[in-house]
Amino acid sequence: xxxxxxxxxxxxxxxxxxxxxxxxxxxxxxxxxxxxxxxxxxxxxxxxxxxxxxxxxxxxxxxxxxxxxxxxxxxxxxxxxxxxxxxxxxxxxxxxxxxxxxxxxxxxxxxxxxxxxxxxxxxxxxxxxxxxxxxxxxxxxxxxxxxxxxxxxxxxxxxxxxxxxxxxxxxxxxxxxxxxxxxxxxxxxxxxxxxxxxxxxxxxxxxxxxxxxxxxxxxxxxxxxxxxxxxxxxxxxxxxxxxxxxxxxxx
Amino acid sequence: xxxxxxxxxxxxxxxxxxxxxxxxxxxxxxxxxxxxxxxxxxxxxxxxxxxxxxxxxxxxxxxxxxxxxxxxxxxxxxxxxxxxxxxxxxxxxxxxxxxxxxxxxxxxxxxxxxxxxxxxxxxxxxxxxxxxxxxxxxxxxxxxxxxxxxxxxxxxxxxxxxxxxxxxxxxxxxxxxxxxxxxxxxxxxxxxxxxxxxxxxxxxxxxxxxxxxxxxxxxxxxxxxxxxxxxxxxxxxxxxxxxxxxxxxxxxxxxxxxxxxxxxxxxxxxxxxxxxxxxxxxxxxxxxxxxxxxxxxxxxxxxxxxxxxxxxxxxxxx
Numbered sequence: 028x029x030x031x032x033x034x035x036x037x038x039x040x041x042x043x044x045x046x047x048x049x050x051x052x053x054x055x056x057x058x059x060x061x062x063x064x065x066x067x068x069x070x071x072x073x074x075x076x077x078x079x080x081x082x083x084x085x086x087x088x089x090x091x092x093x094x095x096x097x098x099x100x101x102x103x104x105x106x107x108x109x110x111x112x113x114x115x116x117x118x119x120x121x122x123x124x125x126x127x128x129x130x131x132x133x134x135x136x137x138x139x140x141x142x143x144x145x146x147x148x149x150x151x152x153x154x155x156x157x158x159x160x161x162x163x164x165x166x167x168x169x170x171x172x173x174x175x176x177x178x179x180x181x182x183x184x185x186x187x188x189x190x191x192x193x194x195x196x197x198x199x200x201x202x203x204x205x206x207x208x209x210x211x212x213x214x215x216x217x218x219x220x221x222x223x224x225x226x227x228x229x230x231x232x233x234x235x236x237x238x239x240x241x242x243x244x245x246x247x248x249x250x251x252x253x254x255x256x257x258x259x260x261x262x263x264x265x266x267x268x269x270x271x272x273x274x275x276x277x278x
Numbered sequence: 279x280x281x282x283x284x285x286x287x288x289x290x291x292x293x294x295x296x297x298x299x300x301x302x303x304x305x306x307x308x309x310x311x312x313x314x315x316x317x318x319x320x321x322x323x324x325x326x327x328x329x330x331x332x333x334x335x336x337x338x339x340x341x342x343x344x345x346x347x348x349x350x351x352x353x354x355x356x357x358x359x360x361x362x363x364x365x366x367x368x369x370x371x372x373x374x375x376x377x378x379x380x381x382x383x384x385x386x387x388x389x390x391x392x393x394x395x396x397x398x399x400x401x402x403x404x405x406x407x408x409x410x411x412x413x414x415x416x417x418x419x420x421x422x423x424x425x426x427x428x429x430x431x432x433x434x435x436x437x438x439x440x441x442x443x444x445x446x447x448x449x450x451x452x453x454x455x456x457x458x459x460x461x462x463x464x465x466x467x468x469x470x471x472x473x474x475x476x477x478x479x480x481x482x483x484x485x486x487x488x489x490x491x492x493x494x495x496x497x498x499x500x501x502x503x504x505x506x507x508x509x510x511x512x513x514x515x516x517x518x519x520x521x522x523x524x525x526x527x528x529x530x531x532x533x534x535x536x537x538x539x540x541x542x543x544x545x546x547x548x549x550x551x552x553x554x555x556x557x558x559x560x561x562x563x564x565x566x567x568x569x570x571x572x573x574x575x576x577x578x579x580x581x582x583x584x585x586x587x588x589x590x591x592x593x594x595x596x
Contacts, residue, residue: 114371120335121387
């Protein structure tokens with residue numbers, strides 16, 4: 028299978044570069060760790076729950092989804108540096124699979140996200156979060172799909188705009204409403220009816236609901252499969268679209 | 279090895295509502311033979327890079343046909359990719375990788391096994407005298423070393439044709455001479471080498487044949503010697519003050535030894551069969567007409583003279 032072989036070729040290189048400079052993985056968790064330490068303690072009272080553990084069970088899944096969305100959306104910056112260095116063009120004159128050029132990179136992003144998610148989860152355990160390992164793994168699958176989608180989107184957009192100056196405001200403009208409308212910081216169940224109605228159209232709010240259900244231990248909740256299916260479909264669409272951008276003529 | 283007919287490409291740029299179409303390449307015909315160094319000479323913006331990028335499958339032509347190493351560019355770009363190498367002007371290495379890593383990856387992107395890739399990498403590192411630095415990060419290389427890595431990346435899969443976009447621009451004279459040797463070596467090993475350049479001496483000394491390109495079109499093709507022969511005789515440049523150009527031309531043009539005369543802002547330029555013999559007479563004539571002479575210069579025709587006759591501009595000025 029050429030596509031598998033080519034993908035692992037690109038993935039290997041990207042992983043090697045990531046591990047050569049693993050400090051970025053830790054820089055990436057700095058912000059969520061700050062939320063965990065400085066924001067989450069406010070939640071017990073504002074969410075009106077009985078214990079910190081319960082507050083963390085609501086907050087940590089949202090935080091992980093946030094990490095997956097933002098981590099992915101900003102991967103395009105690294106790609107613009109590669110474009111400028113001529114790496115993408117050098118790859119495009121070879122017969123290497125265009126889908127592999129995308130997937131090799133996006134899968135690296137998924138792995139780096141999962142490393143960060145493990146760090147956050149372990150830290151949350153210190154704050155009395157308790158959750159069944161099997162459900163956590165399923166939640167990680169959700170995160171992997173989100174990160175695959177957002178990083179593919181980011182690469183596709185980076186190939187079109189080709190400049191950091193255009194990519195930064197674009198990604199921020201997308202990320203801001205997505206963040207606020209997904210009930211990440213506080214559950215959308217606290218929102219007035221109209222706001223909940225709007226949030227229902229935000230696919231990430233489905234992902235957050237699904238991840239929360241898993242952390243609650245509620246595997247039977249329809250939120251779980253709905254979240255996973257929506258994320259899987261969107262991830263596939265994003266990957267197909269971005270791979271076509273790799274195949275298209277880019278300067 | 280490369281045959282193109284009527285290759286065209288235009289770009290549309292949008293600024294607000296205004297749409298601007300630039301015809302970057304307007305109908306290029308090329309015939310490049312196997313095993314030669316073929317050059318594309320022209321000023322920046324002539325369409326050289328765009329043509330090269332079309333031939334390297336990076337951008338799709340708007341029209342025309344091209345067959346490269348036996349594969350049709352328009353219908354079989356996958357085969358073209360296997361048979362060509364392309365080295366961009368801006369380089370293609372990642373600062374944090376070593377030359378060895380880059381070369382192995384590049385070889386493997388063409389589908390060969392890991393051991394074959396290692397073997398080929400070892401060979402090109404040696405050929406390009408890079409073995410010593412192979413395990414250092416690319417960011418530590420000098421300009422010349424980096425350029426050699428770029429070219430090594432372009433030929434690691436042993437292509438039939440390699441395209442080099444401005445391979446020596448920005449290099450110091452010594453690295454440049456070194457690079458010319460590398461390019462000749464590739465040709466001597468049987469590869470067809472297609473370079474773009476805006477250096478006259480590079481086109482003249484390095485290329486077996488060349489096409490002169492200006493404004494998206496090929497204006498002349500041939501070996502450097504053939505091209506220069508189209509300019510008959512020697513070129514004499516006479517520098518006179520701007521206000522005296524007209525009177526200088528007036529007295530020199532009727533002379534029998536002058537086959538052709540052009541006026542410029544800062545003097546006249548004339549073609550004659552035997553320049554050395556013509557100079558005394560030119561001096562006498564100008565003296566007799568009281569035209570002040572600033573400088574006088576006798577040259578064998580250069581590719582710049584060819585460019586000048588074909589386009590009305592000097593390549594040095596553009």
